[in-house]
Amino acid sequence: MRLFFMRHAEAVDRDKWKGSESLRPLSEAGERDTARAAKRFAGLGLHLDLILCSPLVRALRTAEIIGQALVKPVAPVVDDRLSPGFDEDALEDILDEREGVESILLVGHEPDFGIIVGSLAGCARIDFKKGALALVDVDPDTWEGRLLWLVPQSLML
Numbered sequence: 001m002r003l004f005f006m007r008h009a010e011a012v013d014r015d016k017w018k019g020s021e022s023l024r025p026l027s028e029a030g031e032r033d034t035a036r037a038a039k040r041f042a043g044l045g046l047h048l049d050l051i052l053c054s055p056l057v058r059a060l061r062t063a064e065i066i067g068q069a070l071v072k073p074v075a076p077v078v079d080d081r082l083s084p085g086f087d088e089d090a091l092e093d094i095l096d097e098r099e100g101v102e103s104i105l106l107v108g109h110e111p112d113f114g115i116i117v118g119s120l121a122g123c124a125r126i127d128f129k130k131g132a133l134a135l136v137d138v139d140p141d142t143w144e145g146r147l148l149w150l151v152p153q154s155l156m157l
Helices: 028-043 057-069 088-096 112-120
Strands: 002-007 050-053 103-108 133-139 144-151
Touching: 002 057, 002 112, 028 057, 050 057, 057 103, 088 112, 103 112, 112 133, 112 144
Parallel strands: 002 103, 050 103
Antiparallel strands: 002 133, 133 144
């Protein structure tokens, strides 16, 4: 199974946001950079069966932008388990529910993704910058994974 992990893009600064943390949106730069990165991602010709994202507005918006840019658009599905605090048990549950799915993009948060990707790849925690994208090839039977690549958003612009 091919698991793409993407951290949400740059959000409005916490100090400038007066609303609920869960409603904090992408910044203008986050919207722009995600749109540019989405074109690159789509240009790779990668196929996604499913996009799952955190319910936080910034993650959902990141997932929407990516999904709309694909050659075969995919609408993201919100999964509360991808909220901050997401862990390997939640990932295992998600994957068990989607037997037969070959390629999934997960959009969520740090430090969760850095910990999980590092663990799947058999290494230390990986530093996931905002908008970064990783591809991990995972054997769902053994939970052994291989990190194929990790690309910062700046290289996708």
